[in-house]
Structures are given as structure tokens and as C-alpha cells.
Amino acid sequence: MLAFCRGDEEAFISLYRRYRDRIANHARRLLGDQARGEEASQEVFIKLYQARTRYEPRSRFSTFVFRIATNHCLNLCARLDHKLLACEPPDDQQVVNGDVPQDERIAQEQLRKELSRALATLPNKQRAALVLCHYEGLSYQEAAETLEVSESALKSLVFRARQAMIKQMEQYVIPEGKYAV
Amino acid sequence: MQCNKVREAISLARYEGQKIDPSIAQHMDRCAECRAFANADARLDELLRVDPPMAPGPGFDTRFFARLAEEKASRQGRATSTGHTFAQFARQWRWVLAGISVASAAALILVTRQPLEQTLKVNELARLTAQDMGLLQNLELVQELDLVRRLDEVETFEVVAQLEIGEIERAGDQPETVILTDPQSSAGVSR
Numbered sequence: 001m002l003a004f005c006r007g008d009e010e011a012f013i014s015l016y017r018r019y020r021d022r023i024a025n026h027a028r029r030l031l032g033d034q035a036r037g038e039e040a041s042q043e044v045f046i047k048l049y050q051a052r053t054r055y056e057p058r059s060r061f062s063t064f065v066f067r068i069a070t071n072h073c074l075n076l077c078a079r080l081d082h083k084l085l086a087c088e089p090p091d092d093q094q095v096v097n098g099d100v101p102q103d104e105r106i107a108q109e110q111l112r113k114e115l116s117r118a119l120a121t122l123p124n125k126q127r128a129a130l131v132l133c134h135y136e137g138l139s140y141q142e143a144a145e146t147l148e149v150s151e152s153a154l155k156s157l158v159f160r161a162r163q164a165m166i167k168q169m170e171q172y173v174i175p176e177g178k179y180a181v
Numbered sequence: 182m183q184c185n186k187v188r189e190a191i192s193l194a195r196y197e198g199q200k201i202d203p204s205i206a207q208h209m210d211r212c213a214e215c216r217a218f219a220n221a222d223a224r225l226d227e228l229l230r231v232d233p234p235m236a237p238g239p240g241f242d243t244r245f246f247a248r249l250a251e252e253k254a255s256r257q258g259r260a261t262s263t264g265h266t267f268a269q270f271a272r273q274w275r276w277v278l279a280g281i282s283v284a285s286a287a288a289l290i291l292v293t294r295q296p297l298e299q300t301l302k303v304n305e306l307a308r309l310t311a312q313d314m315g316l317l318q319n320l321e322l323v324q325e326l327d328l329v330r331r332l333d334e335v336e337t338f339e340v341v342a343q344l345e346i347g348e349i350e351r352a353g354d355q356p357e358t359v360i361l362t363d364p365q366s367s368a369g370v371s372r
Contacts, residue, residue, distance in 0.1 A: 016245070024241070025234045038237050042245045046252055111231045133196065134229050140197070158196070159189045166221045173224040174217065 001061050005052045012052075015065075016045055022136065023069050029131045030073040031080075032120040040076055044069045059145055066136065067146045070128050077124045111172070118168035122161055125149075129157035130165070184208075188218045195222065 003011035023044055028037030047068055055064070119127055125147065132143040133154075144154035166173050187208050194201050201209075209215055 020241075021234055021236060024237045028235070029232075034235075034238065038241055041237075042241075042248055045245060046248060049249065049252060108231050111228065115228065115232050134226075135232075135234075140193075155189075155193055159192050162192050162222060162225060163188075166218075166225055169225065169228060172228055173221040 001052075001055055001064075002057065005055055012049060015048070015061075019062075019065055020045075023065065026066065026069055026131060026136060027073050029116075029119060029135060030070065030124075030128060031076060032116055036076070040073055041069070044072050047072065060142070062138075063142055063145050066132065066138070067148070070132065070146055074124050074128060114169065114172070118165050121168060122164055126157050126161035126164065129154055130161035133158050184212060184215050184218075187212070187215050188222070191215070191219050192222050195226070 001011070001015060004015065020041070024038055024041040027040040027044065028034055031037050031040060044065070048065060051068070119130075122130070128147060129143060132138045132146055133140065138146065140151050140154055140158075143158075144151045147154060147157075149157070187205050190205050191201060191209075193199075209219065
């Protein structure tokens with residue numbers, strides 16, 4: 001990023017290629033829709049391009065780019081009035097983790113739809129906290145920096161998100177009996 | 182210990198790969214619901230892995246680089262906005278400016294010339310014909326033109342330098358152009 005700030009356009013292209021998939025998936029999960037996620041992720045990279053005049057390396061670059069992406073997506077969520085669609089993956093969508101048997105693939109796609117629906121029901125910040133920690137692998141500290149909240153607040157967000165997800169996915173996570181959430 | 186705090190501690194400890202506190206373990210031994218939550222929380226981790234990362238759809242890169250090119254062009258446009266504004270102004274007012282430029286050129290010739298009555302000898306004044314008088318009247322009319330008086334305020338020559346040759350030539354064909362001519366002369370002063 002510093003090279004890009006000094007005028008190296010190829011450095012920006014390298015950043016784009018390195019973070020393209022991660023930002024696109026991050027936006028997809030936050031917005032609950034493949035097309036919206038791709039549109040938003042492209043806007044994130046445009047914002048990143050525009051940010052070169054004011055970028056300061058005060059934290060890790062991944063924290064910086066995910067902050068831009070998360071804020072952008074949460075702003076879009078607010079404009080959508082929380083009306084997130086469940087992710088409906090297109091037939092030609094490529095799964096990066098390789099081939100699986102067809103029966104298992106169908107079951108997985110059904111489960112992914114349920115997961116997407118459950119994620120969409122979460123409040124925006126809870127969803128962002130869960131996605132940052134679980135899917136992007138950020139530590140609590142990094143996720144807190146990204147969301148610009150305290151670490152204790154971030155932990156509370158993650159826990160409440162997980163509680164809500166367990167309730168939404170009850171049929172999958174609680175095969176025997178129930179407990180009081 | 183409250184069940185809610187125990188469940189939060191269990192969930193967070195699993196994520197960070199930390200061991201749970203002995204007091205929490207003791208609570209778990211006594212509380213079936215918290216044990217059930219711990220199992221559900223672990224199961225949730227497995228389910229979340231079912232949604233692996235996906236590659237963007239076809240054409241993603243193409244669409245992005247097109248947007249990036251637009252952004253770069255927009256930045257360049259903002260950087261040269263001053264020049265573009267001047268060029269737009271010159272193009273919009275080229276007809277008026279062309280007329281002013283021609284009039285100013287003619288007026289410059291006129292105002293630098295000595296007044297006729299100063300150069301003409303007294304005995305020559307008597308030989309002035311009606312046509313000469315008509316020309317004199319036109320010259321006075323040109324000198325009275327408001328635009329001629331405001332020549333100092335209009336940077337016409339600099340503007341003319343910015344205009345394309347064709348635009349200046351086409352300005353002469355505009356119907357709005359008013360030609361003041363000497364009936365005996367083919368040249369004209371236009372405004």
C-alpha cells in the first residue's frame with residue numbers, strides 16, 4: 001500500500017489480486033447476496049484506490065481494508081433497511097474447496113442457504129463481528145479494531161451472534177433435546 | 182455462576198483455543214443445559230465451515246478494471262478542470278468572441294489612425310465627397326460602439342489564440358453578424 005501511495009500503480013493491482021476473493025466473500029456474507037456482495041466489493045477497492053492520499057500505516061493493512069469493506073457494507077445494509085436476501089448461489093458458482101460428491105453437495109448447498117438466512121437475521125454489527133472472527137480469521141483484537149469497538153464489546157457481539165445463530169440453526173445443532181438460550 | 186456467563190466463557194474460550202476455567206468446568210458438571218449449549222456451540226463451528234470461500238462470478242475483473250479506468254479518468258478530469266472550463270467558455274462564446282475580435286482588430290486600426298480632419302489639409306476638406314462623408318460617419322459609429330470602448334476589458338487576442346481556425350472562419354458566416362460597410366468597399370467591419 002505504501003508503494004501504491006508513492007505512485008506504483010502495479011502495487012495496487014497486486015493488492016487487488018491478493019484481497020479480491022476475501023473482500024468479495026466478506027461482502028457477500030455481510031450483504032447476504034452474491035451480486036450485491038460483488039458490487040460492494042468493487043466499490044471497496046475503488047475506495048481503497050481513492051484512499052492513497054490519506055493512508056497512514058497505523059495498523060495492519062488487512063485491518064484497514066476490512067474496516068473499509070465492513071463499514072461500506074454496513075452502510076449499504078442500513079440503506080437496505082435490513083432487508084437482506086438469503087444468499088442464492090448461482091448454478092455456475094465455483095466453490096474454492098474442490099469437488100465433493102453430488103449428494104453431499106446438494107446437502108451442503110441447502111445448509112449454506114440456511115446459514116445465509118440465519119446470518120441475515122442477525123443485527124448488522126453482530127453479523128459483522130461473527131463474519132470477521134469466524135470467516136476471516138481475525139483475532140478479537142483485530143476484529144475490534146476493524147469495527148472500532150473495544151475488545152470486550154467485540155466479544156459480547158460475537159457471543160450474542162453465536163447464541164442467535166444456534167437458535168436459528170436449532171435443527172442442525174441440537175439433535176437431542178433443547179436448552180434454554 | 183450464572184449460566185449465561187458460563188456459556189459466554191465456553192464459547193469465547195473455544196474460539197481462542199484456551200482452556201476453560203475450573204469453576205466453569207464444575208458448573209458444566211452440574212448443569213445439563215450448559216453442557217447442551219457447549220455441544221451446540223461446537224456443532225455451530227462445524228456448520229459455519231460449510232460455507233467456504235467462493236470465487237467471484239465471471240467478468241468480475243473486467244467490470245472492476247472498467248470502473249477503475251473511469252475513476253482514473255474522473256481524477257484526471259478534476260485535475261484539469263480549470264483548463265476545461267476555459268475551453269468550454271471559449272467554445273460557447275466563440276461566435277461573440279470572433280465578432281469582437283474582428284471588430285477590435287478593425288477598431289485598433291481605426292483608433293491608431295490619425296483623425297481624418299487632423300491629417301487632411303484644410304483645402305482638402307472641401308474636396309470631400311458625400312461618399313467620403315458617409316465613410317466618416319461610419320467610422321464615428323464604429324468608434325461609438327460599446328464594445329470598442331470596452332476593448333481594454335476584453336482579452337480577445339488571448340481568446341482568439343485558443344480558438345480553432347475553423348471556428349473563427351465559421352463565425353463570419355453567422356446570421357447574427359452585422360456588417361458595417363462602406364458602399365464603395367468590399368471589406369467590412371463586423372460586430
